[in-house]
Amino acid sequence: ETGVTQTPRHLVMGMTNKKSLKCEQHLGHNAMYWYKQSAKKPLELMFVYSLEERVENNSVPSRFSPECPNSSHLFLHLHTLQPEDSALYLCASSQDVQGRTEAFFGQGTRLTVV
Amino acid sequence: AQTVTQSQPEMSVQEAETVTLSCTYDTSESDYYLFWYKQPPSRQMILVIRQEAYKQQNATENRFSVNFQKAAKSFSLKISDSQLGDAAMYFCAYRGVTGSYQLTFGKGTKLSVIP
Numbered sequence: 001e002t003g004v005t006q007t008p009r010h011l012v013m014g015m016t017n018k019k020s021l022k023c024e025q026h027l028g029h030n031a032m033y034w035y036k037q038s039a040k041k042p043l044e045l046m047f048v049y050s051l052e053e054r055v056e057n058n059s060v061p062s063r064f065s066p067e068c069p070n071s072s073h074l075f076l077h078l079h080t081l082q083p084e085d086s087a088l089y090l091c092a093s094s095q096d097v098q099g100r101t102e103a104f105f106g107q108g109t110r111l112t113v114v
Numbered sequence: 115a116q117t118v119t120q121s122q123p124e125m126s127v128q129e130a131e132t133v134t135l136s137c138t139y140d141t142s143e144s145d146y147y148l149f150w151y152k153q154p155p156s157r158q159m160i161l162v163i164r165q166e167a168y169k170q171q172n173a174t175e176n177r178f179s180v181n182f183q184k185a186a187k188s189f190s191l192k193i194s195d196s197q198l199g200d201a202a203m204y205f206c207a208y209r210g211v212t213g214s215y216q217l218t219f220g221k222g223t224k225l226s227v228i229p
Contacts, residue, residue, distance in 0.1 A: 033216075042118070043205070045216040056216065088157065100147050100166060100209075103217060105159035 003027040006091050006106035013081065014114055021076040021109045023091030029104070031097045032074040034066060037088040037108070049074060050097045081113045116141045118208050120220035127196045128228050134181075135191045135223045137206030147209045148182070148189045149217070154202040162204070165189065193225075201227045 003026045013019050025032065034046040048056035049068040063085075065077040074091055088110050092103040117140045127133035139148070150162040165173045165182050172180050177197075181190045193200055206220040 040221065042221050043217075043219040048216065058216070090159065092159075098211070100164070100211075102149075102161050102164065103159075104161075105151075107156060107158045110157075 004091060004093055004104050004106040006089075006109050008109060009107065010110045010112075012112045012114060013078070015081060015083075017081075018077070018079040020078065021089055021091075021111075023074040023076075023106055025072055025074075025091075025093040025104070027093060027104060029093040029095050030071055031094045031101075032068060032071070033092040033094075033103065034074065034076050035090040035092065037090055043090070046076075048097065055097065078111075081111075083113050086111055086113045116143075116208050116210065116218045118206050118218050118220040120204075120206055120223050122223045123221070124224045124226070126226040126228055127193070127200075129196055129198060131196055132192060132194045133196055133225065135193075135204050135206075135225065137189045137191070137220055139187050139189065139206070139208050139218075141187070141208065141210065143210050143212065145211050147211075148180075149207040149209070150178070150180070150189075150191045151205045151207060151219075152200075152202045153205065153222070154199075159205070163191065196227050198227050198229065201225055 005024045007022045032049045036044045046060045047066045067075040088108045090108045091106045094101040094103045146167045148165045151159045163175045177194045203222045205222045207217045
């Protein structure tokens with residue numbers, strides 16, 4: 001247990017559905033991240049939040065919409081996804097966005113789009 | 115842009131033996147941080163070891179050590195006295211001190227430990 005909890009662990013959704021992924025950290029960190037992990041590919045950073053403000057958005061399609069209501073919670077709202085969006089979505093947090101700080105990861109949500 | 119390359123998609127090691135996982139990276143920065151993360155079947159990424167580029171001394175954490183060659187942009191991970199619990203995906207990651215906030219990951223190396 002690293003203090004970063006993601007729910008749900010597994011999610012199957014149709015292309016017309018709307019769903020949300022939730023991430024919660026109990027570590028008092030100020031930065032939170034969403035990563036996408038696909039088979040045979042490196043982890044791809046999607047969004048970075050620092051002190052509840054989005055500081056990085058890596059050209060992610062608008063069908064993915066992040067929300068950070070406070071420094072402990074991060075959501076990823078999903079709508080009209082495509083089958084190629086099926087992947088493991090990892091949330092992480094760190095004390096801040098500085099280089100040396102370690103990122104702590106959740107166990108991920110395995111998303112399948114049908 | 116920074117890139118991280120792990121040239122070994124899969125490796126195996128006999129229990130109690132030593133194995134080295136390779137990682138190279140490309141960057142124009144002089145100061146940065148390098149990490150090795152482990153992802154077991156439970157999927158939770160766990161930090162194994164961290165190296166600061168301005169430190170010449172190689173980082174060590176118990177059975178895990180790195181061989182950091184800054185000029186060659188190489189950052190290999192050595193696991194000594196391998197244990198069954200070491201079986202996992204291992205990811206090398208880079209993080210700069212300016213510009214982007216992201217960790218840039220390699221594609222990973224799947225390590226199997228043979229009893």
